[in-house]
Amino acid sequence: MRAHDSYDYAVIRVVPRVERGEFMNVGVIVSCEKTGYLKAAVELDEARLRALDPRVDLATLRRHLQAMQRICAGGPDAGPIGLLPQRARFHWxxxxxxxxxxxxxxxxxxxxxxxxxxxxxMERMVRVAAD
Structure with missing residues (x-):
C-alpha cells in the first residue's frame, strides 16, 4: 500500500450574481506537490444554477470551467498559465x-x-444527495 501524501484542495464555486453572494459548488481542485498531481473535476448542475440566476451565460461558464481543467493538465493548450509549474498553477x-x-x-x-x-x-462537496 502506498504511503499517504499531503494534498491541498479547494472547492470551485459559481457565483452567478456576485453582488448577491449566492453560490453553488460545481467542482474541486486537488493538488499534491510531492507526486505532481493537479486535477480539477467539474459537474455543472444547470437546473440548480438557473434557480440562482435564470440569465446565467452557461456557454461562457462552461468554457471557463473547462479552461480551469486545461490549466490543471498544463501544457501549451492551457495558455501561458498552463506553462507554469504545477504548484504555481494551483495557486493561480x-x-x-x-x-x-x-x-x-x-x-x-x-x-x-x-x-x-x-x-x-466531489461526492461530499458538489453532488446533491438523492432522496
Missing amino acids: LTARRSAIIQTSTVHMGRCGDMDAIVEHL
Missing part, C-alpha cells in the same frame, strides 16, 4: 477573486490515492 487557480467563478479557501489532507480523494470530495 485558487487566488481570491471577485468573479463568477471563485474557489473556497485552500484546505489540506492526507491520502494515498489522489483520484479517490477527488471522487470523495
